[in-house]
Amino acid sequence: MESNRLSATQAVERLARRELSAEQLLRDCLAHIEAREPIVQAWTARDADAALQHARELDRSPIRGVLHGLPFGVKDVFATHDLPTSCGSAIYAGHRPPADAAAVALCRQAGAIVAGKTVTTEFASYQPGPTRNPNNPAHTPGGSSSGSAAAVADYMVPFALGTQTAGSIIRPAAYCGVVGYKPSLGLIQRAGLKTIADSLDTIGGFARTVDDVALFASVMMGDARLCDLAYDGRPRIGFYRASHWPNTEECVQEAGALAASALSGAGARIEEIDLPPVLAALAQAQADIMAVEMAQSLAYEHGRYRDRLSDALLAVLDAGTRVSAAEHQANLQRVQDGRAQVERWFEQYDVLLVPSATGEAPLYESGTGDPIFCRMWSALGTPCVHLPFHTGPRGLPVGLQAIGRRDDDRRTLAIARWMLGVLRPGQ
Known part of the structure; x- marks a missing residue:
């Protein structure tokens, strides 16, 4: 080799x-x-x-x-x-x-x-x-x-x-x-x-x-x-389909079913969980926060080199300038409130298991794909580990992500390692 x-x-x-x-x-x-x-x-x-x-x-x-x-x-x-x-x-x-x-x-x-x-x-x-x-x-x-x-x-x-x-x-x-x-x-x-x-x-x-x-x-x-990622426990896993689950491709749903079966068979306790409505809004809050802060961070480029920026980036920067300071602060507070609620989840679960993407990689011409299943976790600042273990109908990779409690990265990685060992044995 x-x-x-x-x-x-x-x-x-x-x-x-x-x-x-x-x-x-x-x-x-x-x-x-x-x-x-x-x-x-x-x-x-x-x-x-x-x-x-x-x-x-x-x-x-x-x-x-x-x-x-x-x-x-x-x-x-x-x-x-x-x-x-x-x-x-x-x-x-x-x-x-x-x-x-x-x-x-x-x-x-x-x-x-x-x-x-x-x-x-x-x-x-x-x-x-x-x-x-x-x-x-x-x-x-x-x-x-x-x-x-x-x-x-x-x-x-x-x-x-x-x-x-x-x-x-x-x-x-x-x-x-x-x-x-x-x-x-x-x-x-x-x-x-x-x-x-x-x-x-x-x-x-x-x-x-x-x-x-x-x-x-x-x-x-x-x-x-x-x-040192040694782990010999039986993790408590919260399986969260997310409100966007109906929009996922069948291969993602298959990956979820395969993972639930294999991990529970290996000793994990898996329970499906629902998202409180206040957290369901965090994906949009993340997008708005990102637009505002991009407009601020790229103010020099936006002001001096507007003609050298792509239309896609200009649309985000222009949108960010239209969000008021009060709206931005409200979005930041929504994230803070969401972090407190998610902390309570981790009193019951060691990690959460959620989709990483809506399906297999789209065609190149259609863009880089939808980050909808990642936005909330980026806003919350939690550790996330993608686990590749499945293949879709077009022969492209599919997997899920393990989400851990914020600042508990070692345990998140240790459990993710254990999970991938179950889902992809011998590799």
């Missing part, structure tokens, strides 16, 4: 034992990128020579950290001192920040190697980039972390950084068939990230296993406890 197909945790174990060199792992990744990039188009900037030089330096040095020698992709909204950061916009084409974003710097300090910058939608919003779904290039990989999800799904790198404001980690993970992890809001430092909505923006990432996303998160959070 080519080393680029190893999971991050498998690779780091071999790297630590010097059974695999950082240079060889990176060369296998780069060779696969060269072969597949014309189809997948996951990358926007790469410097193979610099990355290989870094790999050779790591091979000559003592083990630097828990990510020693692991290549990773960086969504092009994170500043990198040695690669351009364009944020998916022609406005910033060729822009060279003077320093790395904090998340990137922490990964490098732990020994990881930046393989390149991955494609993002325009300012991590709605206008798609060129990336295609590696399972079928006629379909979208989702957005906004499109390149990161596709690069991991196509075995180009074992991990890639992403961000989520509405559904930009969980939905691409669902469409591409990889594990996606959106941590609790605020657990990973956002310095050096091109933020668009301060109340919502969350850094996370993509990998092929739950252990892998936890490994990188442990570095960015400074929390070594995430490297």
Whole structure:
């Protein structure tokens, strides 16, 4: 097996034992990128020579950290001192920040190697980039972390950084068939990230296993406890279909039934739960909060470069300027009230199990998909882990997401790992 197909945790174990060199792992990744990039188009900037030089330096040095020698992709909204950061916009084409974003710097300090910058939608919003779904290039990989999800799904790198404001980690993970992890809001430092909505923006990432996303998160959070996801309990799982359940494709409903049967058979207690009406409105509140804060965060670009923004982004920014301060504060209060109600759920359940997306990845021409099943959780700031385990009628990936109590990320990841082991045994 080519080393680029190893999971991050498998690779780091071999790297630590010097059974695999950082240079060889990176060369296998780069060779696969060269072969597949014309189809997948996951990358926007790469410097193979610099990355290989870094790999050779790591091979000559003592083990630097828990990510020693692991290549990773960086969504092009994170500043990198040695690669351009364009944020998916022609406005910033060729822009060279003077320093790395904090998340990137922490990964490098732990020994990881930046393989390149991955494609993002325009300012991590709605206008798609060129990336295609590696399972079928006629379909979208989702957005906004499109390149990161596709690069991991196509075995180009074992991990890639992403961000989520509405559904930009969980939905691409669902469409591409990889594990996606959106941590609790605020657990990973956002310095050096091109933020668009301060109340919502969350850094996370993509990998092929739950252990892998936890490994990188442990570095960015400074929390070594995430490297131990042992769990031997019988989780209490609340299965929430959501008010949008009738709009889901049959394959999502099948995934729900399969998961309920398999997990209960493995010892979990699963109960269906209903959403209080006040929480059902949080999806719209999230959309309005996002529009207001995007209009504020992108005020410079909106004012000076309006003619260089897409119609889709302009519509959101213009809408955000029309929301009054009183309406915005009311939406923020709705979210606060919702957090208190959801806390009471977690007195009864260890995790919630909900859809990640409405169905299989749509055709590329139809856009990056609907984030409706992610909006509420992004507003609430809860940890979310996409679990890929099913396939739809078009042969594209389908799964569900595990939602945990805010700031209880280790337990959420541990239970998600247990669940995926049941749902996708032997993988």
